[in-house]
Amino acid sequence: MSAVTVANVGARTAVGLNARQTGFLLRAGFPAMAEAPLADAAGEAITMAFVPTLDGRLVGAERLAALARAPLEEAVAPIRDVPAEVHVAVDEGCSEGPLAIALLEALVKRVMPAARVTVQARGEAGPGAFLPPAIRALETRRANAVVIGGVHSDYSPHSITALEASGRLFSRDNLDARIPGEAAAFFVLMRTADVARLKLAPLAHVIGVGTGRERARLDNDEPAYEALGLTAAVRQATEPLMADGRTAGWILTDLTGEMRRQCEWQSVFVRAQKVLGRPYLIESPAQRIGYLGAAATPLFVAMTATAWKHGYAPSPIALTMAGNDGGDRVAVVLGKH
Incomplete structure (x- = not known):
């Protein structure tokens, strides 16, 4: 821990x-x-x-x-x-x-x-x-x-x-x-x-963090399915899970409706199967509450911490992913404390 x-x-x-x-x-x-x-x-x-x-x-x-x-x-x-x-x-x-x-x-x-x-x-x-x-x-x-x-x-x-x-x-x-x-x-x-x-209740802990950079961006025609940046971020963040055989059963993404990012996510989803628990829940809250921008990762931390505190989380481990228009990608693995 x-x-x-x-x-x-x-x-x-x-x-x-x-x-x-x-x-x-x-x-x-x-x-x-x-x-x-x-x-x-x-x-x-x-x-x-x-x-x-x-x-x-x-x-x-x-x-x-x-x-x-x-x-x-x-x-x-x-x-x-x-x-x-x-x-x-x-x-x-x-x-x-x-x-x-x-x-x-x-x-x-x-x-x-x-x-x-x-x-x-x-x-x-x-x-x-x-x-x-x-x-x-x-x-x-x-x-x-x-x-x-x-x-x-x-x-x-x-x-x-x-x-x-x-x-x-x-x-x-x-x-x-x-x-x-x-x-x-x-x-x-x-x-x-x-x-x-301080007599506070620990809500969650950070298991792993990963970053990467995509070649495919709005200003070029590189294939989004390549997804090397997000793949690198996810692999780095999930290394602690791979090391001890744990899996994430809750996946949170910042996707809205743009197919460019959807294609990227689909490639990473296939590559990340070893660290996804069964059954798993995939959520993209931006598809219901709009684009999250810089608030994405902090909101995912707030969502998971709140769910673990109140007992409705689908898994004790969550994998979150986010990315900006410039090609930067970040993945964070969170765990119930």
Whole structure:
């Protein structure tokens, strides 16, 4: 068992105001697709998943900061006074990127004045890349707590225009597309002994992390079925499972409707059969609550931790996968504590 555990989680999505609501409603198969107060080039309302409790006039960097506030506060509530490192990811193509980074850094400082903060535009790859150094910092006692999170929102005219211009905006007539969405999620890593000292219940532990890079991207014609980047990430993350004969019975992906990523996933699914338990459950929550962007991996941690805490998880081991438009891929194996 790892000496580092997930101590707490927080999330806000189109289906839930916190991690528990999100976990329960995703378990129930609740969809969040709705007509949004945003229009395409023809003036037609678009379909997307968005957080209805946020001010509908908020867009861009201000919306990202507003979206992140509640799940950050939820995750760090038990450790607000603990000196911590905080690492937050936003999408690599984030509009108003510098402003978004500044607002998120200011938000973290308000919530946790003593925290050391980094916010990076690394998309889905960011939170996974933060994990290995975070675990090392805790194991070597260079940090007492590490908070990792991600924030994403397609709720802006700029995002919708960009998706439509590239032919990626979901509609009844364009199913091979990205379903717009928004979400924010955070999780707290601490040494197991410190979690016990604070009288918290360990929720999960990280078994393995892997990264890779795909040749197939939006700007070229390389075959998505090659899937060497995601395959490398999954193999690296599942090495501890292979070493002792364990398997993952719960697979979480960030797939929406884009066939390019579906083809990639199909190749990896075939190659990963040895580490998949029987029976296994495959979930792609973005197909119900919209594209997750940089929030994908933190949301998967929140989902699995919540499921293990409340006893409805389909497996004690989960394999999560995510990837950004730039070709970066990350896989994380999580285990019930």
